[in-house]
Amino acid sequence: xxxxxxxxxxxxxxxxxxxxxxxxxxxxxxxxxxxxxxxxxxxxxxxxxxxxxxxxxxxxxxxxxxxxxx
Amino acid sequence: xxxxxxxxxxxxxxxxxxxxxxxxxxxxxxxxxxxxxxxxxxxxxxxxxxxxxxxxxxxxxxxxxxxxxxxxxxxxxxxxxxxxxxxxxxxxxxxxxxxxxxxxxxxxxxxxxxxxxxxxxxxxxxxxxxxxxxxxxxxxxxxxxxxxxxxxxxxxxxxxxxxxxxxxxxxxxxxxxxxxxxxxxxxxxxxxxxxxxxxxxxxxxxxxxxxxxxxxxxxxxxxxxxxxxxxxxxxxxxxxxxxxxxxxxxxxxxxxxx
Numbered sequence: 001x002x003x004x005x006x007x008x009x010x011x012x013x014x015x016x017x018x019x020x021x022x023x024x025x026x027x028x029x030x031x032x033x034x035x036x037x038x039x040x041x042x043x044x045x046x047x048x049x050x051x052x053x054x055x056x057x058x059x060x061x062x063x064x065x066x067x068x069x070x
Numbered sequence: 071x072x073x074x075x076x077x078x079x080x081x082x083x084x085x086x087x088x089x090x091x092x093x094x095x096x097x098x099x100x101x102x103x104x105x106x107x108x109x110x111x112x113x114x115x116x117x118x119x120x121x122x123x124x125x126x127x128x129x130x131x132x133x134x135x136x137x138x139x140x141x142x143x144x145x146x147x148x149x150x151x152x153x154x155x156x157x158x159x160x161x162x163x164x165x166x167x168x169x170x171x172x173x174x175x176x177x178x179x180x181x182x183x184x185x186x187x188x189x190x191x192x193x194x195x196x197x198x199x200x201x202x203x204x205x206x207x208x209x210x211x212x213x214x215x216x217x218x219x220x221x222x223x224x225x226x227x228x229x230x231x232x233x234x235x236x237x238x239x240x241x242x243x244x245x246x247x248x249x250x251x252x253x254x255x256x257x258x259x260x261x262x263x264x265x266x267x268x269x270x271x272x273x274x275x276x277x278x279x280x281x282x283x284x285x286x287x288x289x290x291x292x293x294x295x296x297x298x299x300x301x302x303x304x305x306x307x308x309x310x311x312x313x314x315x316x317x318x319x320x321x322x323x324x325x326x327x328x
Contacts, residue, residue, distance in 0.1 A: 009121070010118045010119065031119060035126055035131075036119055036128075037116075037162045039159060044162045047162075062159075063118065064116050064118055064163065065116075065126070065130075066114040066128055066129045066130055066160075067114065067117045067127060068091035068094060068100055068114065068115065068129055069091060069092045069117075069145050069279075070090025070113055070115075070143070070231075070277075070279030
């Protein structure tokens, strides 16, 4: 078993340690979880679940935030 | 105008002006313009986090969600599915179920795709969203949106970002006369007279972005728009004089010298 999993974050390929959680990924990217919303394979991951959800090979994540818009 | 408040989905607003936060030079300018506009509700967009940025670009750094009602939009979405996806992300980001729903149909005009709009509205209303629906001046679409349970109907004055002002006062008045939900004119207002004229039609409010952000001095224009929206509303409530195609003297016709 590999100790890394391959995922895609905002359209970019990235390797993360096996067992990495969504919250762990945000921490490693230096992102404030209060300001970022996570979508995992097209499903919103609520902030209360981010500690529990582990990333798997081939997962596609979108990390979004509020920007200026009309 | 004490007591003349705007109520959308049970929430009361003193200001009838809603402003967008796009296209400003800086976050500081955004905040200054929002403050000068007097708006209590501001729209925001949902976009990918820039993973290369050294500091967070989130607008939540400048706009305090306890001070403003943040209205996430689905701008840039060209299908119902895409708009629903953005709406769900916006709900999670803002912890509120309000959404400004846009489903666009054409890149050159940014006119709404009303079939997609109705489809997305049905899904989002069923999920408990308070939908403020960006649409055109078509009465039938507006009535369908109301039947589906939108919180407000938002017809355009003219195309998004065009600054052409209110092109169809007649259709906007007709919409307002037939709808029970609030009518907020969204898009196309260019300057203060456009805002004033729009409010004089009796609509409940205006949403604008580019008219402020692309003004030479956005903060000053935000103040002008605040006053114009108030003036237009007040004039509507006051009831304008009749139009005549002849002159009527304002001074007494009697008491003239021989």
